[in-house]
Amino acid sequence: xxxxxxxxxxxxxxxxxxxxxxxxxxxxxxxxxxxxxxxxxxxxxxxxxxxxxxxxxxxxxxxxxxxxxxxxxxxxxxxxxxxxxxxxxxxxxxxxxxxxxxxxxxxxxxxxxxxxxxxxxxxxxxxxxxxxxxxxxxxxxxxxxxxxxxxxxxxxxxxxxxxxxxxxxxxxxxxxxxxxxxxxxxxxxxxxxxxxxxxxxxxxxxxxxxxxxxxxxxxxxxxxxxxxxxxxxxxxxxxxxxxxxxxxxxxxxxxxxxxxxxxxxxxxxxxxxxxxxxxxxxxxxxxxxxxxxxxxxxxxxxxxxxxxxxxxxxxxxxxxxxxxxxxxxxxxxxxxxxxxxxxxxxxxxxxxxxxxxxxxxxxxxxxxxxxxxxxxxxxxxxxxxxxxxxxxxxxxxxxxxxxxxxxxxxxxxxxxxxxxxxxxxxxxxxxxxxxxxxxxxxxxxxxxxxxxxxxxxxxx
Amino acid sequence: xxxxxxxxxxxxxxxxxxxxxxxxxxxxxxxxxxxxxxxxxxxxxxxxxxxxxxxxxxxxxxxxxxxxxxxxxxxxxxxxxxxxxxxxxxxxxxxxxxxxxxxxx
Numbered sequence: 001x002x003x004x005x006x007x008x009x010x011x012x013x014x015x016x017x018x019x020x021x022x023x024x025x026x027x028x029x030x031x032x033x034x035x036x037x038x039x040x041x042x043x044x045x046x047x048x049x050x051x052x053x054x055x056x057x058x059x060x061x062x063x064x065x066x067x068x069x070x071x072x073x074x075x076x077x078x079x080x081x082x083x084x085x086x087x088x089x090x091x092x093x094x095x096x097x098x099x100x101x102x103x104x105x106x107x108x109x110x111x112x113x114x115x116x117x118x119x120x121x122x123x124x125x126x127x128x129x130x131x132x133x134x135x136x137x138x139x140x141x142x143x144x145x146x147x148x149x150x151x152x153x154x155x156x157x158x159x160x161x162x163x164x165x166x167x168x169x170x171x172x173x174x175x176x177x178x179x180x181x182x183x184x185x186x187x188x189x190x191x192x193x194x195x196x197x198x199x200x201x202x203x204x205x206x207x208x209x210x211x212x213x214x215x216x217x218x219x220x221x222x223x224x225x226x227x228x229x230x231x232x233x234x235x236x237x238x239x240x241x242x243x244x245x246x247x248x249x250x251x252x253x254x255x256x257x258x259x260x261x262x263x264x265x266x267x268x269x270x271x272x273x274x275x276x277x278x279x280x281x282x283x284x285x286x287x288x289x290x291x292x293x294x295x296x297x298x299x300x301x302x303x304x305x306x307x308x309x310x311x312x313x314x315x316x317x318x319x320x321x322x323x324x325x326x327x328x329x330x331x332x333x334x335x336x337x338x339x340x341x342x343x344x345x346x347x348x349x350x351x352x353x354x355x356x357x358x359x360x361x362x363x364x365x366x367x368x369x370x371x372x373x374x375x376x377x378x379x380x381x382x383x384x385x386x387x388x389x390x391x392x393x394x395x396x397x398x399x400x401x402x403x404x405x406x407x408x409x410x411x412x413x414x415x416x417x418x419x420x421x422x423x424x425x426x427x428x429x430x431x432x433x434x435x436x437x438x439x440x441x442x443x444x445x446x447x448x449x450x451x452x453x454x455x456x457x458x459x460x
Numbered sequence: 461x462x463x464x465x466x467x468x469x470x471x472x473x474x475x476x477x478x479x480x481x482x483x484x485x486x487x488x489x490x491x492x493x494x495x496x497x498x499x500x501x502x503x504x505x506x507x508x509x510x511x512x513x514x515x516x517x518x519x520x521x522x523x524x525x526x527x528x529x530x531x532x533x534x535x536x537x538x539x540x541x542x543x544x545x546x547x548x549x550x551x552x553x554x555x556x557x558x559x560x561x562x563x564x565x
Binding site for chain 1: 488490517551553
């Protein structure tokens with residue numbers, strides 16, 4: 001081993017350790033930033049180590065790529081607003097998949113028929129997963145950015161077609177492993193992977209995006225790990241596996257939080273008209289309340305719990321919530337926030353938005369923590385959330401969302417729902433919460449309502 | 461089967477177990493930063509791209525390599541910046557913000 005190779009390998013070894021330590025730092029907000037600095041340092045070491053690689057003969061193109069990537073990366077990093085975090089994440093999964101797939105294609109071009117079975121298998125996984133992640137994430141991005149409509153796009157025979165596509169990709173993959181020289185198999189597989197990525201995500205509704213984003217995260221990581229196998233590089237395997245595992249764990253958590261299986265999310269086209277289950281027929285009148293009433297209730301409450309949903313993000317109401325909470329706290333009201341795991345469009349979405357609005361994380365409570373507190377809560381304020389507070393999930397075993405854990409706001413002494421209009425929520429399900437005697441509805445844009453509430457409370 | 465494959469499988473399986481342990485301990489509070497952090501870290505495929513872009517194997521390889529370097533660098537640089545931006549916002553207690561100041565940075 002030459003001194004040069006030794007240095008390169010050493011940098012990879014240290015980087016692997018730093019990545020693991022970095023992720024361990026994320027187990028607590030206080031250590032998280034320090035952990036990330038370690039991971040960043042690890043990345044820097046690995047890149048410097050790679051620049052010493054013996055195969056590299058010219059640097060100009062590397063520098064071009066690094067500069068272009070850094071420019072775009074810094075711009076996105078600094079200017080993407082927190083509300084756009086789901087889109088940004090989807091886009092970065094697309095880049096990750098693309099990078100892995102391109103390296104795979106280039107390796108195949110270079111070695112072609114001289115590849116051994118093992119290397120072809122690794123390259124195959126790399127290109128398949130990379131391709132699916134690339135186009136799938138682009139579709140997810142388009143849905144989140146509302147370039148495509150968020151409702152599931154379905155047609156007859158969709159699942160059959162998807163299955164056939166996937167099966168043929170697998171068959172071609174096996175054929176390629178048996179005959180590594182057949183370039184045409186390789187390109188057919190690339191094309192199928194790209195197409196499959198699009199068709200896989202098209203039928204998935206925007207409300208299921210937390211699962212899909214987590215799953216694509218997992219694929220992007222596994223594509224990197226496959227690159228590691230193809231290049232015989234351990235730091236790639238380790239980092240890719242960590243990413244793949246993290247995405248996988250998150251998608252399982254998200255599915256549990258909706259009481260659904262991954263298969264159901266991927267192939268169930270939830271949120272389309274056909275998926276709407278039988279309803280209890282619990283119709284009734286919505287009790288509309290006036291702003292002044294709500295302000296008085298809040299101002300004289302002992303404990304108020306805010307339950308945000310995706311509607312808070314679309315209305316950009318997080319700062320207005322914080323403003324209202326500050327006024328309440330200055331009057332001695334105890335304020336907490338109940339965060340459902342799938343509220344929003346990606347895991348942890350609500351926490352980030354509220355943290356941005358200066359809400360300390362000690363006030364952010366998880367589902368299991370906040371539910372026992374509901375009976376002692378004077379006012380629960382639901383902001384743009386619907387399914388995550390729908391009592392049907394608990395009470396009606398026939399409901400489409402039966403068994404999904406919910407934040408039980410209906411156990412609070414009083415519930416205020418901020419809602420744009422009288423329509424149903426995203427999933428198209430009726431929500432009996434709105435008709436309960438304990439519930440009052442305050443119609444209007446959440447941000448405006450909250451700002452006016454804050455003003456009203458401060459004048460009381 | 462060869463030694464590289466077997467060594468690789470060992471690394472893969474051990475990393476998977478370790479990853480499970482480490483990531484299960486991340487609280488839901490930090491799931492969004494977790495996702496952008498792992499995304500930045502898996503931008504490590506950058507090092508594969510760098511070799512492809514700089515090795516002058518052939519023109520196609522170089523072009524693919526440059527695009528891959530760009531894509532991976534966006535993830536690494538953008539991912540770490542965004543993760544840090546998010547983590548900076550998580551605070552245990554309220555600073556002495558007065559009403560009207562909330563949310564301003």
